[in-house]
Amino acid sequence: xxxRIGIFYGPTDGATERVAKKIQEAFGTDNAxxxxxxxxxxxxxxxxxxxxxxxxxxxxxxxxxxxxxPDWDIFRPEIEKINYKNKxxxxxxxxxxxxxAAVFVDSMGILxxxxxxxxxxxxxxxxxxxxxxxxxxxxxxxxxxxxxxxxDFEADLTDRRVKxxxxxxxxxxx
Ligand SMILES: Cc1cc2nc3c(=O)[nH]c(=O)nc-3n(C[C@H](O)[C@H](O)[C@H](O)COP(=O)(O)O)c2cc1C
Numbered sequence: 001x002x003x004r005i006g007i008f009y010g011p012t013d014g015a016t017e018r019v020a021k022k023i024q025e026a027f028g029t030d031n032a033x034x035x036x037x038x039x040x041x042x043x044x045x046x047x048x049x050x051x052x053x054x055x056x057x058x059x060x061x062x063x064x065x066x067x068x069x070p071d072w073d074i075f076r077p078e079i080e081k082i083n084y085k086n087k088x089x090x091x092x093x094x095x096x097x098x099x100x101a102a103v104f105v106d107s108m109g110i111l112x113x114x115x116x117x118x119x120x121x122x123x124x125x126x127x128x129x130x131x132x133x134x135x136x137x138x139x140x141x142x143x144x145x146x147x148x149x150x151x152d153f154e155a156d157l158t159d160r161r162v163k164x165x166x167x168x169x170x171x172x173x174x
Contacts, residue, residue, distance in 0.1 A: 002031065005173065008045065009054035010037035010071025015094045015151040016056045019158065023052060023092065026166035038071040042081035049087050050173045053115075053146075056094035057107040072111065079114050089115060090124035090169055091146030097133040098153045105148040109137030112145040122146070123172045124165060 005027055009020040024032045035044065037053070045051055061067040065074065093108025112122055126144040138144050147165045149158055 003050045003173065004048060005032040005050045005052060006035060006045065006048035007032055007052045007054065008035050008037045008040055009052075010075070011056060011069040012036050012038070012071065014056065014069075015149075016054050019092060019094060019149050019151070019162065020054050022159065022162045023054070023166060026162055027170070036071070037075045040075060040078070042078040042083075045078075045082050051087060052090045052092065053111060054092045054094075055107045055111055057100070057103065057105050059100075059103070062107040063110065072107065076114075079111075080118055082115075082118065082120075084115070084119045084121070087121065088173060089120050089122045090173075091122065092149060092165075093138060093146055094149050094151060096152040097131055097148070097150045101132075101134045104131070104133040104136040104138070104150075105144070106137040108144075108146050108148070109139065112138065112140065116140075124169050126165065130161075 007020050007024055009016050020034055024034045055072050063073050091108050091112055093105035095105035097104050122145055124146055126147050128139060128144060131148060149161060
């Protein structure tokens, strides 16, 4: 039986939400739920065996609760409480590969490294050669740990990037 997918994302009302919706549509709304991470606890993640996490990188502010849009920082204490057994995770990250070329989609990498420390299985890696940037925390073993999306300078590529990534994930998630 096909496993239902939980797409947990933050912040809301911006590029991350826009891309989360595109990913949901690509899987089909009957197959995937869309949930704001700021309203979620580890128990909400545990309802799913196939999970997608989406975040944007707003410098270090992504992980500072005293800044606007701290959605992932609110959730951060829950990361270690998730039951990582028998689950597959995939990540996508919003960033800007020109203005922030040396820290491109860093938050996706910071999130992934915390999850890996707790034993997460992360699928859906993306080759670095498809992007122009100088460095990223999201590079693990020479590949992006998830799907980078640049809506600031490469929005015209988003639909294709999402479609290709989801097609690959479909076979892994089944
Ligand atoms: C103050 C600020 C800091 C940012 N820092 C980074 C960064 O360090 N790395 C990066 O790749 N993008 C950075 N960005 C770009 C955002 O990640 C990008 O615009 C993203 O699409 C925002 O998504 P959101 O609207 O869902 O927050 C930054 C944007 C702003 C406004």
